[in-house]
Every structure is written in C-alpha cells, then in structure tokens.
Amino acid sequence: MSNPQPSPTPSSAPTRGLAGQIARLRGVYEEYPRQFWVLVFGSFIDRLGGALLFPFFSLYITQKFDVGMTQVGVIFLVFSITGLFSSLLGGALTDRIGRKGIIIFALVMSALSALGMGLVNDFTTFLVVAGVVGLLSDVGGPAHSAMVADLLPEHKRAQGFGILRVVFNLAVVIGPLLGGILASRSYLLLFIIDTITSLLTAGFVWVAIRETRVAPAPGEPQESLGQTFKGYFTVLRDSAFTWFMLASMLSVLMYMQMNTSLAVFLRDVHGTNEQMFGYILALNAAMVVLFQFPITRRITPFRPLMVMVAGTLLYAVGFSLYGFVASFPLFLAAMVVITIGEMLVSPVSQAIVTNLAPEDMRGRYMATYGFSWVLPSAVGPLLAGLILDNLDPHLLWFAAGFLGLASAAMYYALQQKVGGSRWALVDMRLQVFQQLEEGRLTVEEAAARLAEVQEAKYARMREQETPPAPEQLRVRVSSTDSGHTHTELLLPLGLVNIFLNTDCRLSLDVEQHVDAQRLRHLIAEGLSNGGSASLETEAKARVEIFRESVSGEDETA
Structure with missing residues (x-):
C-alpha cells in the first residue's frame, strides 16, 4: 500500500500561482526589446498628466467661459487645423532627422501650451492659445509610432501597440478619478500637473531612449528637404492605404464623441455629474488594462481588416445605445460594448499602417494616417455641438451608429476588392x-x-x-x-x-x-x-x- 502524498499547505498554491504569474510576466517582458519598455514607461508618465485633463476639457470650457458646445467645437476645429500642419511637418522630419529629437520637442511644447491654456481668462485668447497648441504639440505623434515600428518586427507590432494601450489606459484609470476630484476644486491644477508630467517625460526620453532611425550608409544619397515633403504624394498614391484611411475617418468621427460630447450629453440630458462620468471612463480604461493584451494575442491569426470590421460594428452598437438608454447601469453597459470594439480596432489599425509603410517612409505614412483623426476632430465636435444645441440630442448617437456601419462596410469592401493582393x-x-x-x-x-x-x-x-x-x-x-x-x-x-x-x-x-x-x-x-x-x-x-x-x-x- 503506497503512502498517501502530503496535501499542499494553504499557502503553497497561492505561492505557485504567484510564481507562475511572475514567470508569465517575465516571459512577456523578454519577448520585446528593453528600449521598447523604456518607451512604454515614458509614455505612461506623459499620458497620466493628459488623462487628468482631457476628459474634462469640454466641461472646463463651457463652465469657465460660459459658452455652448458649438464654441467647444470651434476650439477643436482650431486644434485640428493647426495640428494637421504640425503632424505633416513631424512626419517629414521624423523620416529625415530621426525620432527622438522630435518627440522631445513635442513634449516640451505640449507642457508650455498646457500651462498657457490654464492661465488664460477670456475665450478669444484661449482660441489663439489653442492654435499654438495644435501647431506645436502634435509634431511628435508620427515619431512615436515610427519608433515603435522600428523596435518591433511586423508580427509583434499589433501586440506592441496593444501594450501601449494598456499602459495608456492604466493612466486613464487613475486620471479621470483623480481629475474629477481636482476639477471640483480647481481646473488650474489639472493644467499644472499636465505641464509637469510632459516636462518629466521629455527629460526621461532625453536620458534613457536612443535614436532608432537607421542612419544612411556612408556615401548613400540623401533626400533634400523638398524631396522629403514630396514623399507625401507617394503616400497618397498608395490606394490600399488611402482607402483604409478614409474608412478610418468615419470610425474616428464616431469614436471621438466619447471624449468630446458624451460628458456634456450625459450632464445636460440625464443629470450625470463629473464624478459619475469619471466612473464610465474608468470602466473603459480598466477593461483595456485587464483584457487588451490577451485579446490582441488571440486575434493575431485573423485577417487584420476583418478584425477592423468586427470592432467597428461593436462601436456602432455601443454608441447607438446612448440614444436609447437612460440609466447609469446601462450607460456602463454601452461603454462595455464600445470598449470591446476599441480593443479590436485601435492596436490593429496602427499595426496595419506601419506594416504597409516602407521603412524609410514610416513617419510620413503615420502623419498621413493622422488625417483620419485630424479631419474628424475638425468637424466632429462642431457638428455634434450643432446637434446638441439645436436638435434632439439623442440624434447624435443614432448618427454615430450609422457612421459605424458605413465604416465597417468600407473595411469589408477593402478586404474583398480594393488592394486585395496588397493585403x-x-x-x-x-x-x-x-x-x-x-x-x-x-x-x-x-x-x-x-x-x-x-x-x-x-x-x-x-x-x-x-x-x-x-x-x-x-x-x-x-x-x-x-x-x-x-x-x-x-x-x-x-x-x-x-x-x-x-x-x-x-x-x-x-x-x-x-x-x-x-x-x-x-x-x-x-x-x-x-x-x-x-x-x-x-x-x-x-x-x-x-x-x-x-x-x-x-x-x-
């Protein structure tokens, strides 16, 4: 008769479980280069400051300057128009002189601009400062995305962008909760903290991150500055990329309402205060933190464009729900649907663009892809403001659902017909x-x-x-x-x-x-x-x- 095996002590199973979790985390860490994790940490610091401020930006403008959502839409229009030129300049300079210096410049300009907006006391001056913000602070976006693509092989990029989304949303879990408390006391504190975090991140990038742009080989001819900017015409001749960007514009026009119009709609129509809206955004961020990385791993075998179709359809359902529901639990349920779609769309879309782009044109491809955000940012808040101020506010969410359906149809058509062999x-x-x-x-x-x-x-x-x-x-x-x-x-x-x-x-x-x-x-x-x-x-x-x-x-x- 064999001796019975001793049963594990109550603490041994949790210990093994903890050891297994640590081993899995170590395995994930070792899959990616150290420089990527350094970039992730720096991005988290900067994102934390922005997450305090941006969700309450529309509320701040309407409250401090006593204006409606139409005027808020004008502010975002100014952001977008000036940001368009900033992104194009940043994309060209990213390909020509490198990623690191452009990222640092953008962070410093973002810090100074945030402080300036917090100190302005009249709407006209705020409008001017908003133009300066858009003109200078958006220059680093293409450089950041190009650096991620430089560091990771093609099949790891969607997962890499997914990891960035996890840490971004970890900041968003903390940001709105803390921001809601600070905003109830002083909005100026939000601008000051955003300034500090941007400056800290700029210093961190200067010290800890190396340049990833591959320098031209000795004797290799270099583009002139004019040729660098002419490269944008090459990007626009890429039909597969252009159609993808147009489909993304419709999706973004719908998605951005979450951070521009939703807070005001819930406040004015349903009486939802800043703290409750903070809980809704915190749910979105918490889901991304917990589920983004495993979801991104599991969707790897699927065709990227079909993932975009599925995610955009979920967007359409989630945003349409806000036109029907009228209780806080259902507001949370709608956000759950939107977030699942977001976890499919966001990392895959960025990976698609970087995989389509030649190595020496990544900055310009990412800058051009920025049009899919810039143009919706220019017209989206303004159109939403006109609906909220002059029509039945519920119509905004029905229109958003229609945009989601149209975007999903375009992604599907792109997979089936337009540039199919390219994909x-x-x-x-x-x-x-x-x-x-x-x-x-x-x-x-x-x-x-x-x-x-x-x-x-x-x-x-x-x-x-x-x-x-x-x-x-x-x-x-x-x-x-x-x-x-x-x-x-x-x-x-x-x-x-x-x-x-x-x-x-x-x-x-x-x-x-x-x-x-x-x-x-x-x-x-x-x-x-x-x-x-x-x-x-x-x-x-x-x-x-x-x-x-x-x-x-x-x-x-």
Whole structure:
C-alpha cells in the first residue's frame, strides 16, 4: 500500500500561482526589446498628466467661459487645423532627422501650451492659445509610432501597440478619478500637473531612449528637404492605404464623441455629474488594462481588416445605445460594448499602417494616417455641438451608429476588392515571421520566402510607377586566414528584428555558426553606426554585416 502524498499547505498554491504569474510576466517582458519598455514607461508618465485633463476639457470650457458646445467645437476645429500642419511637418522630419529629437520637442511644447491654456481668462485668447497648441504639440505623434515600428518586427507590432494601450489606459484609470476630484476644486491644477508630467517625460526620453532611425550608409544619397515633403504624394498614391484611411475617418468621427460630447450629453440630458462620468471612463480604461493584451494575442491569426470590421460594428452598437438608454447601469453597459470594439480596432489599425509603410517612409505614412483623426476632430465636435444645441440630442448617437456601419462596410469592401493582393502580401509576411518565431521555419527558409514576398511587392510598385528602394542586410562570412568568402546571405531589413528579439541561431554554412546573442549585438552595432560591423567567431571566421540599398538594375532584373 503506497503512502498517501502530503496535501499542499494553504499557502503553497497561492505561492505557485504567484510564481507562475511572475514567470508569465517575465516571459512577456523578454519577448520585446528593453528600449521598447523604456518607451512604454515614458509614455505612461506623459499620458497620466493628459488623462487628468482631457476628459474634462469640454466641461472646463463651457463652465469657465460660459459658452455652448458649438464654441467647444470651434476650439477643436482650431486644434485640428493647426495640428494637421504640425503632424505633416513631424512626419517629414521624423523620416529625415530621426525620432527622438522630435518627440522631445513635442513634449516640451505640449507642457508650455498646457500651462498657457490654464492661465488664460477670456475665450478669444484661449482660441489663439489653442492654435499654438495644435501647431506645436502634435509634431511628435508620427515619431512615436515610427519608433515603435522600428523596435518591433511586423508580427509583434499589433501586440506592441496593444501594450501601449494598456499602459495608456492604466493612466486613464487613475486620471479621470483623480481629475474629477481636482476639477471640483480647481481646473488650474489639472493644467499644472499636465505641464509637469510632459516636462518629466521629455527629460526621461532625453536620458534613457536612443535614436532608432537607421542612419544612411556612408556615401548613400540623401533626400533634400523638398524631396522629403514630396514623399507625401507617394503616400497618397498608395490606394490600399488611402482607402483604409478614409474608412478610418468615419470610425474616428464616431469614436471621438466619447471624449468630446458624451460628458456634456450625459450632464445636460440625464443629470450625470463629473464624478459619475469619471466612473464610465474608468470602466473603459480598466477593461483595456485587464483584457487588451490577451485579446490582441488571440486575434493575431485573423485577417487584420476583418478584425477592423468586427470592432467597428461593436462601436456602432455601443454608441447607438446612448440614444436609447437612460440609466447609469446601462450607460456602463454601452461603454462595455464600445470598449470591446476599441480593443479590436485601435492596436490593429496602427499595426496595419506601419506594416504597409516602407521603412524609410514610416513617419510620413503615420502623419498621413493622422488625417483620419485630424479631419474628424475638425468637424466632429462642431457638428455634434450643432446637434446638441439645436436638435434632439439623442440624434447624435443614432448618427454615430450609422457612421459605424458605413465604416465597417468600407473595411469589408477593402478586404474583398480594393488592394486585395496588397493585403495578401502583408498577411504572407506576418505568417513568415510567426512561423520563424515558432520554429517551423529556419532562418534561411524565412529569408527565401520573404524575398519572394518582397519581389511581389516591388513588382506591384513598379506597375504603379512607384520607384521601390528595397534595403537589405548583407551577412558575409569569410575565413580569417585566407579571406576567402565562405557564404553570403542577403536578408530583408524586416527580418533583422527576428535576430534582435528571438533566440534563433543563424547557420551560415555547414561549418560556421554564429551565436545568436553575438549576432544580435553585431547587427545592432552595424545598424546604429549606419555602416558595417564585424566580429571574429570562435570558428576562425569573420562575420561582416552592413546595410545596403539594392541597385536599380537589381530591382528591374
């Protein structure tokens, strides 16, 4: 008869559970480069200050200056028009001079602008300050998104943007609750705290974050400033991207009502005070914090555009509910539906844009995609204000639901017809990266498949008379004794992040093997220097890595 096994002590199961949670968190942390987590932390600090202020911005304007929602719409119109020029400038400078400096400049300008708005005492001056805010503070948006794309491989970008949304909304969980308390005492405190957090973040970025833009190789021709801005015409000729942006405009026009008109509607129609509205926004943020990352992981196998369709339909249902319901629990229920849609749409949309954009044009693609927010921001609050001030306020939410249905239909049509083969190429690249990470492909097999996908992409670009500028990473291994080249491998730059972020081994030939950690260090050194780098391996071989653009002859061969 066997001896009975001792039962676990009451504390052992929780201990193992805690250890398992810590191990899972450590595993998630190790999936992404350290620089990405540094960027995430800095973004959290800045977001915390903005989360105190922005949800109560419309309430502040209507209360302090004794104006209606139409005047609030004018303020957002000024923000949007000036922000349009700011974003275009930021996108071009991001591609030309880099990401880090643009982010710091935008944070400092945002800090000064927030303080200025808090000290203004008349509406006309506030309108002028709003123009300055939009002109200067939005310049960093394209740089921030481009830096995330620089740091993460294609198949990790949706998850990376999802992580950013988690920390953003963690700030939003804290922000509205604390902001509601502070706003009941003094709105000026909100502006002061927003200023402080922006300055702290600027200092943190200066000290802790390195530049991620790949410097041009020595002797490589650089664009003039005029050519950089002309690159926007290349972006607009990308039909798949343009249609995606138009569909996004309708979705954003609906979504932004949550942060501009919903608070005033609930206050004026249903008597909901600032603190109760803070609870509604806190529910939204708490759901994102708890469920965004697991949801983003689970939707990875699905086609990105179909995820956009599902999320936008949930938007339509959730916003329409506000036109029907009249109790606080149902207000919360409507926000639950909206938040589920948000957790599908937001990270996937950003990943789609960065995956469509060539590496050297990421800033300009992200800036152009900003039109999908800028234009709705210009007209959305104004149109909503006209409805709230002059018509039945419930009509606003029925109109929002219609916009959601129209946006979902456009995403579906885009998947089925417009640029369908373009989306197929993106899906193929994502599948290659996923299979490589899971060990189902060797590095050489992945490189070969990516080369096929890239060639198909360049063929499409040639058909559209868009000159491709494919860049690759050349890995050359030669004997240290004779200098004879044993093998040479060309890798698309998109594959580089696999080496930087995974533990795969690169087998260069039957005799020479390079340790993954040393290879990642070498690649990082070569890219950051904008030139070549080399190391001596234990197998008496020299590995040289350098970046190069494929010549025009190679492209057309």
